[in-house]
Amino acid sequence: MSEHDSVVFDQGLDLECGVHLSPLRVAYRAYGTLAPDASNAILVCHPLTADQYVAEPHPLTGKPGWWARMVGPGRPIDTDRFFVICVNVLGGCMGSSGPCTARSHDDATLWGTEFPPVTIRDMVQAQAMLVEHLGITRLFAVIGGSMGGMQVLQWAADFPERVFAAMPIATASFHSAQNIAFNEVSRQAIFADPDWHNGHYREQGAVPARGLAVARMMAHITYLSEEALTRKFGRRIRHEPSGGIARGSLFGEMFEVESYLRHQGSSFVRRFDANSYLTITRAMDYFDLGADHNGDLSSAFARTPIRFCVVSFTSDWLFPTSQSRTLARALNRAGANVSFVEIDSDRGHDAFLLDEPDLDRTIRGFIGGAAEHAGLGI
Amino acid sequence: MRLDQRLIAQMIAPKTRVLDVGSGDGALIDHLFRTRGCDARGIEIDMGEVTRSIAHGLPVMHGDADHDLAHYPDDSFDYVVLQRTLQAVERPAEVLRQMLRIGRHAVVSFPNFGHWRLRLQLLTSGRMPMTAVWHTPWYETPNIHPCTIRDFLALCKQEGYVVDRWLAVDEDGERAPWKRSIRLANLFGEQAVFLLRRR
Numbered sequence: 001m002s003e004h005d006s007v008v009f010d011q012g013l014d015l016e017c018g019v020h021l022s023p024l025r026v027a028y029r030a031y032g033t034l035a036p037d038a039s040n041a042i043l044v045c046h047p048l049t050a051d052q053y054v055a056e057p058h059p060l061t062g063k064p065g066w067w068a069r070m071v072g073p074g075r076p077i078d079t080d081r082f083f084v085i086c087v088n089v090l091g092g093c094m095g096s097s098g099p100c101t102a103r104s105h106d107d108a109t110l111w112g113t114e115f116p117p118v119t120i121r122d123m124v125q126a127q128a129m130l131v132e133h134l135g136i137t138r139l140f141a142v143i144g145g146s147m148g149g150m151q152v153l154q155w156a157a158d159f160p161e162r163v164f165a166a167m168p169i170a171t172a173s174f175h176s177a178q179n180i181a182f183n184e185v186s187r188q189a190i191f192a193d194p195d196w197h198n199g200h201y202r203e204q205g206a207v208p209a210r211g212l213a214v215a216r217m218m219a220h221i222t223y224l225s226e227e228a229l230t231r232k233f234g235r236r237i238r239h240e241p242s243g244g245i246a247r248g249s250l251f252g253e254m255f256e257v258e259s260y261l262r263h264q265g266s267s268f269v270r271r272f273d274a275n276s277y278l279t280i281t282r283a284m285d286y287f288d289l290g291a292d293h294n295g296d297l298s299s300a301f302a303r304t305p306i307r308f309c310v311v312s313f314t315s316d317w318l319f320p321t322s323q324s325r326t327l328a329r330a331l332n333r334a335g336a337n338v339s340f341v342e343i344d345s346d347r348g349h350d351a352f353l354l355d356e357p358d359l360d361r362t363i364r365g366f367i368g369g370a371a372e373h374a375g376l377g378i
Numbered sequence: 379m380r381l382d383q384r385l386i387a388q389m390i391a392p393k394t395r396v397l398d399v400g401s402g403d404g405a406l407i408d409h410l411f412r413t414r415g416c417d418a419r420g421i422e423i424d425m426g427e428v429t430r431s432i433a434h435g436l437p438v439m440h441g442d443a444d445h446d447l448a449h450y451p452d453d454s455f456d457y458v459v460l461q462r463t464l465q466a467v468e469r470p471a472e473v474l475r476q477m478l479r480i481g482r483h484a485v486v487s488f489p490n491f492g493h494w495r496l497r498l499q500l501l502t503s504g505r506m507p508m509t510a511v512w513h514t515p516w517y518e519t520p521n522i523h524p525c526t527i528r529d530f531l532a533l534c535k536q537e538g539y540v541v542d543r544w545l546a547v548d549e550d551g552e553r554a555p556w557k558r559s560i561r562l563a564n565l566f567g568e569q570a571v572f573l574l575r576r577r
Contacts, residue, residue, distance in 0.1 A: 309432060328439060329449040337419060340439040341428045361433035369435020 027095025
């Protein structure tokens with residue numbers, strides 16, 4: 001996977017599980033120009049199934065970057081003003097150390113299922129090494145949605161002096177029982193695929209495509225909302241090009257929503273690795289920032305100098321507003337400078353990736369205000 | 379910025395920490411940051427106003443006086459401001475208590491229900507008064523706890539708060555000449571602004 005831009009840290013990284021991961025490979029993309037004093041860097045943290053190609057066409061699918069509408073010249077995260085970094089998470093499958101990278105310089109076999117369990121904190125530690133390597137002592141901002149938001153919170157908790165502003169979007173300080181349950185169903189779908197071969201599918205020349213696709217289909221439902229599904233598909237029946245109703249067999253693709261989900265599943269398999277999916281979903285399940293601080297979330301942010309902006313969406317039932325409000329109140333208890341807004345949208349959790357003008361305005365405004373307070377004359 | 383907001387701003391020392399409860403469009407916190415160098419933040423119940431404020435770069439949190447003040451630590455602000463909202467909260471005394479727990483000072487403005495026009499309307503018509511300030515009918519008004527200037531002073535006395543400064547003004551915020559007499563202010567002032575502190 002050396003085709004992705006990456007930095008190799010031979011000193012490696014001590015993971016939370018106790019394993020020393022060496023060498024550590026961190027794949028990333030950067031956009032814009034770093035100011036001479038390195039004051040204008042923004043780290044964008046990607047959600048579960050995205051990657052470092054945030055603002056440019058994806059090398060495998062050719063589709064636009066997953067947040068190209070938010071990151072770019074003149075966009076709310078403006079690459080004309082800021083140096084924007086996006087790092088493939090540890091355990092990912094786009095170049096950073098993970099199940100699909102080689103074990104070491106001497107051992108070219110791939111990690112596969114033996115890749116050690118990683119946590120959100122491990123991911124952030126790896127990002128911090130890259131940020132330091134790039135000569136940046138303090139990030140102007142760390143921004144991310146969903147699992148990216150978990151990384152934002154971990155950054156804020158672990159490196160309060162190395163972050164000026166933090167924007168956790170559609171996220172929570174812990175992964176709820178319901179979300180762990182959804183992840184478990186996704187994983188069981190992969191395990192149930194005969195092509196999974198206990199994780200050794202590459203050696204067998206196979207891909208657990210059915211299992212991974214079902215995992216994606218199920219997860220995708222949780223990213224939407226009932227209103228969004230009804231508005232997009234309703235009970236509409238698929239029509240053949242000839243104009244007839246697409247019946248085929250009883251369980252063929254009859255409804256448009258089925259066809260849509262199957263497409264989501266099959267296109268996901270082409271760009272994502274099953275073992276990475278297992279590794280990263282587990283990292284999300286482990287996440288509980290409050291528990292890491294003796295059950296008191298506010299103590300994770302005690303006396304933090306960071307400016308926060310917490311954002312949630314009305315129809316997001318995967319990371320509901322109540323969890324963002326809990327987070328915002330914990331930040332209040334810590335005396336933090338925190339903004340909190342719930343954006344009205346019927347598109348569920350995925351709203352943060354979609355055309356939501358209020359989110360654009362919120363991100364642009366928060367960054368602008370923070371830049372003014374940081375004294376960034378750009 | 380409204381004139382009564384200017385009067386509030388004049389009560390706030392430069393370079394202090396301010397929480398504006400019911401920050402609306404954020405005009406006051408923007409003014410305090412830009413002209414007084416304050417670390418000014420807001421709480422606002424209307425989500426549209428919150429979005430607009432954040433879009434202008436202002437630190438504003440969605441929430442309300444009754445439910446969100448309890449989450450701030452003691453003495454986290456120099457001033458906590460409550461503009462034209464006291465009469466609309468669920469528990470005014472508790473809100474004041476919270477304000478003076480998290481802030482050294484509280485700045486409170488409210489419409490005065492003791493104004494002569496209100497008294498006269500109630501006396502002559504026997505119906506709930508309707509004026510420019512009190513302009514919604516009783517069955518729709520969010521103002522569930524109206525009070526007069528004397529009522530508010532009595533509450534401050536009961537709770538042991540020190541009134542450092544007070545003003546009675548007309549609807550446009552113009553300072554009124556009856557400021558030496560509380561009884562006259564209670565009759566002629568349409569709004570009141572109080573600067574309080576703990577004893």
